Amino acid sequence: MAKPKLSIILIVYDMPRQALNTLTSLAVPYQRNISSDDYEIVIVENSSGNNLDPQAVAAAAPNSRYFLRDEPSVSPVHAINFAFEQCRGEMIGLMIDGARMVTPRVLEYVLQAQGICPNALIAVPGYNLGPVEHQLAADYNYSEAKERNLLQQCNWQHNGYRLFDISSIGGANPTGYIDPLLESNCVFASRDCFAKIGYADTQFTYPGGGSLNLHMFRSLGMLPETNYYFVLAGEGSFHQLHGGVTTQPAEDREATLRLFAKQLNKLWGVFSVLKREPILLGAVCSEAQRFLHYSSMQSLVRFDRLDSKQTHHWVDDVTRLESQTGKPT
């Protein structure tokens, strides 16, 4: 088998139903205008009492490789680094949470962006299935059963863009995707760029990796190599409800998040979202249009606010340029 152009890492723990949906959404024929020879899916599951069925995995995505491993820690960092070792593509997609389904042209556009710039950073905006962020699901009487019903009704296997019809905007990009993203749970960069940031930093030992994904996203975005930063405006990654870490209601959730933030700030001084101007790429179909409308509105509000303070709209673009040229801009 020839070397694929692209490897997608899917990290799974204790969510077989959701992960199979995700796999279906990453496989051909759901993914359009791409051949399954162009990419591979590297699934790494940390063993639980509720693992994926390898036969179901192979049936859902024949171009996938499935690795089940025992992991004593509660963080996905080791699973991620193990997955990086398996990847054969020059471009790598990281999906730290196997419960995120994607829309049908994500992979087509990623390969296009790679064609423009082999070291491009590509982010897919995040959404939640259902009406609210999933840590609030119980308050809104939203459950896995309701979500299953919603998914069934929208017939997403036939048209994945209908996922937009049953979703709300994600916590990583609450004011849309023209504003800075906090992180992306479906992020693509070159193998070289992932190597340059040291892959997944094993300091991130908290459940779910804590703020690992935020750290990796900003680290990739600030590399001198990632000159092009693309956001796929009409595509999305959709979180399915499951027993994850930050999406679970817990009395001590705030305390947990504070711990996560503390670790991040220790590494960055003060952590900031990636303030780089996104290059939009891709069609925006009818289902996705209301989120573009919202994103555009929110960005107008942000631009006005920053203008009134005479603040640059994209300070990280300036910082990167200055560090590359050694000159203030």
Next chain:
Amino acid sequence: MPASNPAPESPRLSVVVIVYDMPEQALNTVYSLSTRHQRNVSAEDYEIIVVENRSDHTIDPQRLTSIGDNIHYLCRDENGVSPAPAINAGLKLCKGSFIGLLIDGARMVTPRVIEYALQASSIDPDCLLAVPGYNLGPELQHFSKTHNYNEETEKHLMQTINWQKNGYRLFDIANISEANPRGVFQPFMENNCMFSSAENFNRIGGADEAFHFPGGGGLNLHMFRSLGVLENTEYFFVTPGEGSFHQYHGGVSTSEREDREESFLSPRDQLESYWNGQFKGLEREPFLLGAVGSHAQAFLHYASTRAIKRFNRKSKRHEPFWPSDLHHRRYTEHFL
């Protein structure tokens, strides 16, 4: 009478600009296309080919070529009133495998048009890319006379924004063009800053010189749609954050003339004769390419508002959103 700088050996892109009797506007346009204004590209990447039909007001060749090293100038005598032969003369000079055509030299562009055109061609060498159109000034330029808008007021307006430093400020003094009046998510009637492959321009036979009317009549509409419906034009890109901005001048369809209505009747008939009486905008799903900065953002928001209305209307009628896509391999709309 050609004047020229040493040509880039093998530019990837050639941009043809057609000029007639608008020297100052054309110089602004060429400046906006040059590396002095375009970002993230070099003079080796592309060439600008200015073809002028001689008039009493031709461009000063020295001023033109001093703008950049990748500019070529051809001034030619033309008996007719159509730009079609000039376009063909320009197409013949192109060295690039990807070509941009500005049929009206009065259209300035924003700073990343060339960068995105090159990116689009790297995704699909036979794509069609359209840069949305705008008019400088407060309202449609056909009606400018009525509102005391003229070349002088426009010149002043342009001075206030210092566009040479930040070309995106052109959005601040412009209104949306009649070629795409409801924004980028609606079918384009035509496009005045369009890019496609040299082969595609060949496939449609270049500029059909039968379009003999002033300004070419329906020529640009015909060429745009012809390129868009070619079987091998798999991708139709639109740059939502870039624009081409029409400067006021005495052209055929952008200045107020009492006989405007009348002069359009025949060109329209001519256009329809090529399309069995069913000429319409290009109903293909646009693929967005490019950043959308603060100056362009309000136009994207407007386009999105109009898109939602259009999609709702089409849904109610059970009509496909992008019927011109139906014959393309990458047809992606799943309306049904």
